Amino acid sequence: MSRKVIIAGNWKMNKTVAEGVALVNELKPLVANVDNAEIVVCPTFTTLSAVVEAAKGSNIQVGAQNISWAESGAFTGEISADMLKEVGVEWVIIGHSERRQYFGETDKTVNQRTKTALAAGFKVMLCIGESLEERENGTTNDVVKTQLTGGLEGISASDMENIVIAYEPVWAIGTGKTATPEMAEDTHKACRSVVADILGQEVADAVRIQYGGSMKGANSKELVGQENIDGGLIGGASLSAKDFSELIINAVG
Numbered sequence: 324m325s326r327k328v329i330i331a332g333n334w335k336m337n338k339t340v341a342e343g344v345a346l347v348n349e350l351k352p353l354v355a356n357v358d359n360a361e362i363v364v365c366p367t368f369t370t371l372s373a374v375v376e377a378a379k380g381s382n383i384q385v386g387a388q389n390i391s392w393a394e395s396g397a398f399t400g401e402i403s404a405d406m407l408k409e410v411g412v413e414w415v416i417i418g419h420s421e422r423r424q425y426f427g428e429t430d431k432t433v434n435q436r437t438k439t440a441l442a443a444g445f446k447v448m449l450c451i452g453e454s455l456e457e458r459e460n461g462t463t464n465d466v467v468k469t470q471l472t473g474g475l476e477g478i479s480a481s482d483m484e485n486i487v488i489a490y491e492p493v494w495a496i497g498t499g500k501t502a503t504p505e506m507a508e509d510t511h512k513a514c515r516s517v518v519a520d521i522l523g524q525e526v527a528d529a530v531r532i533q534y535g536g537s538m539k540g541a542n543s544k545e546l547v548g549q550e551n552i553d554g555g556l557i558g559g560a561s562l563s564a565k566d567f568s569e570l571i572i573n574a575v576g
């Protein structure tokens with residue numbers, strides 16, 4: 324089963340408009356020859372429009388970091404599908420652990436946002452992952468099962484063509500601690516088998532599962548080289564064009 328590698332940069336709350344445009348302009352020539360991976364950058368809302376413009380005509384796609392489940396109305400601080408459509412975004416990240424940890428995101432809201440995003444024609448990176456405590460008490464597979472079951476409730480096999488799963492162990496995000504390739508591979512395998520239980524083996528074999536958590540140029544090849552790891556969702560190392568391009572080229576070059 325060949326699944327195209329997808330490597331996305333989650334800029335989180337970093338980069339002004341000018342900085343984001345400069346990063347993309349620097350990144351474009353560095354990755355222009357990469358044709359065996361999809362490349363996505365996910366800036367903040369205010370930077371999206373300018374980055375979409377800067378990325379035009381390149382092999383860099385653009386994603387947002389959140390999307391409301393509601394169409395419009397009294398949802399202070401949220402962003403709607405129409406608004407993201409208008410600026411030309413193709414992807415949305417949903418359910419990042421920082422959203423879950425600091426902003427009350429749950430499997431239910433992840434599911435609602437995912438349904439809204441798919442209905443509006445976006446592609447979704449749906450994030451899951453266990454905490455350090457859960458890893459240490461041996462419940463990782465139960466946690467990802469619960470998150471996937473809740474997040475994918477009511478999602479059809481054909482919807483899954485527009486969903487990528489991002490497995491991100493929370494203890495490895497921004498900490499410099501990477502899951503070993505074997506550890507990550509084991510959990511990716513477990514995630515794929517949960518998808519098989521919910522939607523069948525064919526869907527499970529086709530769905531791409533990214534790894535996230537301190538991925539960098541030095542470890543991207545080994546991680547993405549694992550059978551069930553189909554790319555990465557990158558925080559820190561996506562904030563520099565040089566680091567991000569190195570990570571991508573090492574992973575798939």
Ligand code: PGA
Pocket residue numbers: 333491495496497498499535536537538556557558559560
């Ligand atoms: P990190 O973040 O690469 O800085 O660990 C990954 C993520 O949160 O998506």
